[in-house]
Amino acid sequence: MGDRVRAAVLGASGLVGQVFLRLLEGHPYFEVAAVASSPGKAGLDAAEAIDWVLPGGPPGYLEGMRMSRPEPGALRAEGVELVFSALPSQAAAELEPALAREGFEVFSNSSNMRLDPDIPLVNGEVNPGHLALAEAQRERGWRGVVVKNPNCTTAILTLALKPIVDAAGLREVHVATMQAISGAGRRGVPGYGIVDNIIPHIPGEEGKVEAESRKILGSLRGGRLEPASFRIAATTTRVPVLEGHLEVVYLKTARPMEPGEAVEALESYRGIPQELGLPTAPPKPLRVLRGEDRPQPRLDRAAGGGMTVSVGRVEAKDGGWLRMVVLGHNLVRGAAGAALLAAELWLRRGGGV
Numbered sequence: 001m002g003d004r005v006r007a008a009v010l011g012a013s014g015l016v017g018q019v020f021l022r023l024l025e026g027h028p029y030f031e032v033a034a035v036a037s038s039p040g041k042a043g044l045d046a047a048e049a050i051d052w053v054l055p056g057g058p059p060g061y062l063e064g065m066r067m068s069r070p071e072p073g074a075l076r077a078e079g080v081e082l083v084f085s086a087l088p089s090q091a092a093a094e095l096e097p098a099l100a101r102e103g104f105e106v107f108s109n110s111s112n113m114r115l116d117p118d119i120p121l122v123n124g125e126v127n128p129g130h131l132a133l134a135e136a137q138r139e140r141g142w143r144g145v146v147v148k149n150p151n152c153t154t155a156i157l158t159l160a161l162k163p164i165v166d167a168a169g170l171r172e173v174h175v176a177t178m179q180a181i182s183g184a185g186r187r188g189v190p191g192y193g194i195v196d197n198i199i200p201h202i203p204g205e206e207g208k209v210e211a212e213s214r215k216i217l218g219s220l221r222g223g224r225l226e227p228a229s230f231r232i233a234a235t236t237t238r239v240p241v242l243e244g245h246l247e248v249v250y251l252k253t254a255r256p257m258e259p260g261e262a263v264e265a266l267e268s269y270r271g272i273p274q275e276l277g278l279p280t281a282p283p284k285p286l287r288v289l290r291g292e293d294r295p296q297p298r299l300d301r302a303a304g305g306g307m308t309v310s311v312g313r314v315e316a317k318d319g320g321w322l323r324m325v326v327l328g329h330n331l332v333r334g335a336a337g338a339a340l341l342a343a344e345l346w347l348r349r350g351g352g353v
Contacts, residue, residue, distance in 0.1 A: 005347065006033035006079045010070050010095070011086030012046075013037040015182055016109050018054050019336035020084050025059040027340075028279055029347055032061060034078040036070040043067060053186065070095060072102040084339055085110055096146050103143035107343040109335045114148045115211055117225060121148045123155050124278075124341035125271025125285045126162045127216050131346060133225060147342050152183050152334025153205065153236065153245055154212040159285060159309045159333070160249065160326045163265035165217055165228075169254025173232040175209065178239040178246040180297065183330045189238060199238040209234040244297030245334065247326040250317065259314045262322060263288050266311055278344040280337055282307040288314065295327035306332025307341070 007024065011017040012035040024032050036042070041049045046065040052058045068074050070091075075083065083099055085092055085108035092110035099106050113119045118136035122128065134145040149155060157175060164170060179202065181189045193199065214227040239246075266286045273281030282304025288311050289295055295310035303310055306329035313325045328334055 004029060004031040005082050006031055007082045007084060008032070008034040008036065008068065008075050008078070008080040009084050009086070010036050011088070013041070013050050014086055015053070015186055015331055016335045017086035018050065018052060019331045020086060020340070021050075021059055021062070022054060023280065023332075023336055023340055024084075025061060029344060030082070034068040034075055034080050035062070035065060036068045036075075039069055041067045042069040042074075072099055072104065075099075075104070076102070081105065082107070082343065084108075084336070084343070086336065097140075097142070100137065100140075100142040100144040100146050105144050105346070106146045107339045107346075108146060108148050109339050110148075111151065111208065113146060114150070114208075115215060119146055119148055120342075121150055121212060121215050122342040122345070123150055123158050123216055123338060124273045124281065124345055125269070126158050128272045128345050128349070129220060130216075130225065131342070131349065132220060132223070136223070147346065149335065149338035149342060150212050150216060151205070151208040152330040153177050153179060153234075153247065154209050154216065155334045155338050156245055156309055156326060156328030156330070157209065157247055157249065158213055158216045159328070160266070160311055160324065161213070161217065161251070163269040163286065164251065164253060164257070164262060167261065167265040168257040170217075170228070170230040170251060171254055172230060172252040173213070174250040175232070176235040176237070176248045177209075178237055178241070179205075180241040180243050180245055180330055181238060182243050183245065183334075184238065194238060194240050197240065202236045202238055205236040206234040209236065241297045243329060243331060244301035244327055245330045246295070246297060248323070249326055250321045250323050252320055253322065256320075257322060259316050259322065262324070263314050266314075273341055273345065276345075276348050278341060278348065280307060280341045280344055284308055286311060288312065295325065297327060300327050301329040305337075307337050309333060
């Protein structure tokens with residue numbers, strides 16, 4: 001790859017921002033040249049200003065770094081070419097288009113613009129070809145691009161669905177989720193509300209899962225995206241688990257599919273990231289567990305460095321349904337890792353700086 005691309009991490013104080021910083025430590029493609037959070041933290045010592053909460057402490061390369069201002073001019077002065085964004089959606093909606101106009105390539109976990117027709121919504125092994133949608137962003141007057149990764153639940157779900165879609169097609173999906181509290185951010189779920197409790201609704205989450213899944217599993221036709229036509233219904237809940245989203249998935253395929261065939265499709269699946277040997281791509285994006293009590297968040301969320309999705313209890317049910325239980329790490333596969341994998345794809349396939 002030659003010289004590493006100088007990158008910035010925006011929203012570095014949050015959980016996803018910290019995972020970005022951890023995953024970028026020693027990365028062969030990217031060098032962290034700037035970190036930023038709120039404007040008020042600009043100039044502060046980065047390791048102290050970030051208020052690190054992940055196990056193991058901050059990566060060593062933050063020593064001596066100062067927080068930058070989250071502005072195009074300040075980032076350009078740092079020599080930044082590519083941006084990883086973990087900004088809150090409102091801040092991202094203002095800053096990310098400004099960065100793209102100024103020529104930055106932005107890989108973002110923020111939910112704004114995910115469903116815009118010219119914004120690639122990329123889950124590396126599932127729809128790498130959707131990166132081509134970014135060409136249409138030139139009509140916005142942008143010299144750079146914005147690429148989004150999916151909602152955390154959607155990223156886990158669509159990776160598990162992709163081999164099934166390829167093998168037998170898909171007519172209908174019902175999914176009920178049990179989502180970790182880290183999916184709501186560091187201060188998203190008050191302790192008194194979640195301890196000894198399950199919250200049976202996550203605002204806006206179900207619509208994201210339904211719409212984003214159709215977009216990700218849709219097809220490019222004539223340079224435009226045609227969303228997938230399968231029906232999908234989601235029920236999302238918050239449970240007292242730190243990390244790892246568990247999803248119970250019922251699906252009907254376009255042609256009959258036995259559980260054994262589904263297991264084979266899941267276990268053998270590899271995508272473009274595996275073919276290219278990308279740094280963040282796990283050797284096996286999916287693994288099937290045979291135990292009746294697996295997958296479990298505490299035991300299985302770290303598979304493949306958090307990038308592998310685990311599947312269990314693949315069974316046929318009455319009425320033509322196929323049932324499986326799916327687990328993925330919401331902060332890695334479902335957030336920072338998915339964005340980093342998309343950026344690796346972008347560079348290796350010739351779209352990068």
